Amino acid sequence: MENAVERVKIWFRFTPREGWFPQDTEGLWAAKVGDDTACVRNVAFLQNGVAEGDVVRYRTDSDGLHWAVGRVSSAGNCTIRVVPVPTGPLGRSPQAVHQRLSAFGLGGEVFSDDFPMVAFNVPAGADFTGIKTLLNRGQDEEWWHYEVGCGTDAWWNA
Structure with missing residues (x-):
């Protein structure tokens, strides 16, 4: 420790x-x-x-x-930031964002109650293709907006 x-x-x-x-x-x-x-x-x-x-x-x-x-x-990890769309099916809930991405076992932190952005650490060995597919689906269906704060070649090529 x-x-x-x-x-x-x-x-x-x-x-x-x-x-x-x-x-x-x-x-x-x-x-x-x-x-x-x-x-x-x-x-x-x-x-x-x-x-x-x-x-x-x-x-x-x-x-x-x-x-x-x-x-x-670089550790090979990526940083992804997700902001739920207040008028979308998840509302302003960072917990709902975590729930949607829970299958991937990502650790994340919430910016604040006023601005419920979730910043996720995506480990180097994660299912980048699956995560990107879900992030894009969520954006298309207005669950959230997202951005990649730090991506690796493996992320961009997935």
């Missing part, structure tokens, strides 16, 4: 997207693996290009904040 000394928050900077959240940073929990590297331990709601299990390099600023400067290695 990791101790508190090894767990750090890594901060990411990005350009806010128009019509999206105004934030330009996101902090993700990570486990230190070296003097300036850490393994991401949760799923990103806003930052693109990083997934749970990826190792990132960081620099520590004068305030003690650890800022990501690049990805060192």
